Each structure stands twice: as structure tokens, then as C-alpha cells.
Amino acid sequence: MDVMNKGYAPFHDPTLPDVVMPSCPIEKKLRGQTALVTGASSGIGKGIAIGLGHAGADVVVNYISGEDEALAIVEEVKRCGAKGYAHRADVSSEDDVQAMFARLQDEFGGIDILVNNAGLQQDAAFEEMTLAQWNKVIGVNLTGQFLCSREAVRAFKRRGVREGVSCSAGKILCISSVHDVIPWAGHVNYAASKGGVSLMMKSIAQEVAPWRIRVNAISPGAIRTPINMAAWSTQEAYQELMKLVPYKRIGETDDIARAAVWLASDDSDYITGATLYVDGGMTLYPGFETGG
Numbered sequence: 001m002d003v004m005n006k007g008y009a010p011f012h013d014p015t016l017p018d019v020v021m022p023s024c025p026i027e028k029k030l031r032g033q034t035a036l037v038t039g040a041s042s043g044i045g046k047g048i049a050i051g052l053g054h055a056g057a058d059v060v061v062n063y064i065s066g067e068d069e070a071l072a073i074v075e076e077v078k079r080c081g082a083k084g085y086a087h088r089a090d091v092s093s094e095d096d097v098q099a100m101f102a103r104l105q106d107e108f109g110g111i112d113i114l115v116n117n118a119g120l121q122q123d124a125a126f127e128e129m130t131l132a133q134w135n136k137v138i139g140v141n142l143t144g145q146f147l148c149s150r151e152a153v154r155a156f157k158r159r160g161v162r163e164g165v166s167c168s169a170g171k172i173l174c175i176s177s178v179h180d181v182i183p184w185a186g187h188v189n190y191a192a193s194k195g196g197v198s199l200m201m202k203s204i205a206q207e208v209a210p211w212r213i214r215v216n217a218i219s220p221g222a223i224r225t226p227i228n229m230a231a232w233s234t235q236e237a238y239q240e241l242m243k244l245v246p247y248k249r250i251g252e253t254d255d256i257a258r259a260a261v262w263l264a265s266d267d268s269d270y271i272t273g274a275t276l277y278v279d280g281g282m283t284l285y286p287g288f289e290t291g292g
């Protein structure tokens, strides 16, 4: 387990449990702030929800499936002294998203941090990709981020900057992917959605900056979660994957959570419209490690 936590293992046994976050850090940089993390019942969203809770934020754990997991994450947030609840909503539905933000307003009086994390893959060879597969992925990964960001911006503007809580009126983090710049054969819908997230994020950032609202993205590389289990759950697959990762280890959800806490905190106050690649160098053209 120690090796797992350090993340140096050359190969990850899928039967081992998820990496456990370090117990609640003393420094509660996000105390007094409310965060909504979409798609937070598993994978990267789960790691971010726990990380924000450990940093002192109250956390709304949005999920579409995995209610028990979502409730367990809320318990972990509460264990660290913050508040939270789980809320089921489909981020691609305008009605669901508006109801989710209305409840947030009632229960917490507003929102400080939105993490647009909900995302999925529906892979197919391009000529076999159905319109349903295309629409589903664009609907959740891109339209979902649009709908949640729009509600968050409305809420941030209503409340403005709160002295003593944060320098900004609100922060949005868009969870994108290295595939917002790396083309991905067999995943055209997914790469298109993430490329869309990238310029949507920058355009929103430009528009809302005068209201002291910051909008940034994190683009993860290969992170050990259920979405890409096929890429790390056997020794052979893991070795293939490492050809694409100069840092020679798979990422853990904690790697993303730490970046998210930083981008949500005032430590990154002058940063907006930026994309942080948390990918062990996957975007460094690993094919050029030799040759060229």
C-alpha cells in the first residue's frame, strides 16, 4: 500500500483499493467556501470532492449513479469538519442543473467553487459511431459543463466578492483531458468534447474576469480510474501505457485533487483562462524520447 500511495509502482493491481487521501490536512485553505463537484461518486471527481473537503470546503457531491459511494464521500467530508450532501442530477439536463443550483442556494446560500468534472467515454471506430454516441458524449462532457458554468456565473455575480472568504467572487474548474490537444483515433466524440471544453473555458474566463470570477481547466493524462481500466489493469497494458508517459507512472486521483485545491484557492488568484496539464508528460510528444 505504501508503494501505491507514493504512486511509484510499475504496475497497479486492480484488486487493490483506491489510494487513500492523507488524513485531513491542518491547513484549511477553503474553509467557509462551498464547492459543487459534478460526477463525484467515482474516479477523478471523487478524489477532488475529498480533496476540497479536506481543505475545509463544504462539498455538494453530484452523481448520476453510485448513490452509496456518493454518500460515503459526504461522510468523509463531514469527518473533516465540513458540511455536504449528495445530489443526483444529470448535468446534460437543464432542468436537473437548475434544480441542483436552486437547492445549493437554499442549503448553503450560494456557491464559491464549481468543479465541472462529470464526463464519460462512448468509444467507436469513426465510421461506426452512432449519433446517439456522439450526442451522449457531447451532452455530458461539453453541454453539461456549459449548463453548470452558466448557473455558477449567475450565482457568483449575485453574491460578488465576500471579504475574508476569497479574493474572487467564484472559481470554475473545468476538468478536460490531454485529449483537448492530443487527437484520439477511435474516440472522436470524446476528443471533440474536450477540445470544446478548452475554448469554452477560455471564452468564459475572458468574459467574466471583470467580475473577479476565475475559470481554469485541469487536463489529466492517464489517471488510474474505472474509465480507463483496460489501459492499466494488466501488466502488458500498463507497459504499453508507459510508452506514452515520460514520468513512467500512472496518475492517481490525488494528483488531480491537489491541483484542483490549488486552482480553487487564493494561492492561484491571478490565474484565469489557464489549462494545467497533470499528465506525467503525456503531452510532451513521448515518441520523441528517442530519435527525431
Ligand code: BGC
Residues within 6 Å of the ligand: 121, 176, 177, 178, 179, 220, 221, 222, 223, 227, 228, 231
Ligand atoms: C481518458 C482516459 C485516457 C487518458 C489518456 C483521458 O481523458 O478518459 O481513458 O487513459 O485520457 O489517454
